[in-house]
Amino acid sequence: MSEGLVSTPVVIDTNIVLDIWVYQDLATPSLLEALEQGTVQWLATPPMREELLRVLDYPHIAQRRNRDGVTAQEVLAQFDRWVNIHATAPKAPYVCKDEDDQKFIDLAVAQQATLISKDKEVLRMKNRLARLGVAVWPVWSPPA
Numbered sequence: 001m002s003e004g005l006v007s008t009p010v011v012i013d014t015n016i017v018l019d020i021w022v023y024q025d026l027a028t029p030s031l032l033e034a035l036e037q038g039t040v041q042w043l044a045t046p047p048m049r050e051e052l053l054r055v056l057d058y059p060h061i062a063q064r065r066n067r068d069g070v071t072a073q074e075v076l077a078q079f080d081r082w083v084n085i086h087a088t089a090p091k092a093p094y095v096c097k098d099e100d101d102q103k104f105i106d107l108a109v110a111q112q113a114t115l116i117s118k119d120k121e122v123l124r125m126k127n128r129l130a131r132l133g134v135a136v137w138p139v140w141s142p143p144a
Contacts, residue, residue: 007041008034010140011108013101013117014052021075022056022065031116031140035082040140043111044083047103052079086111094128097121108134116140 012031019025020032034040055061056072065071088103089110096102098121105122108115109132115122118138126136 007038009043009111009113010040011043011104011111011113011115013104013115013119013122014048014055015118016116016139017052017075017079018055018061021078022061022068022070024068027139034140042083043086043107043113044079045086045088045103045107047088048107049076049079049083049085051100051103052076092129093132094125096125105129105134108136 016028016031020028031040035042053072053076056065056075062072065075086107089106091102092106092109094105096105098119101117101119101122104115104117105125107113109129112133114135114137115129116137116139117123122136123138129136
């Protein structure tokens, strides 16, 4: 990271992690570049890693990984390389209808981090989370 460059804290939803390292989604290279350059600091908790490990073995995801020659261990190695692990955050004032997404919201609120998620339930909370200082983006967009 360049001298004096401020790193933006981000919480990245599991689906976005899959988009980067399993699906190579065309919307994700700028986020990967930001991680590599240190312009974003990826925050996560142990339960987020556990969720990724579990999801990597879902049949449709394992099929895609196998087709493209990507192992679950390779994806986890990328997670471990780039993430800054934090303790599980306390429950945020707003609760998501999708219980699996709450841990991402809680950490983003606790750390005042940008939440990158394309989950419909999380996106519906965008305005409420903004009141708590949390921006929610479906894809990474570098600050202007």
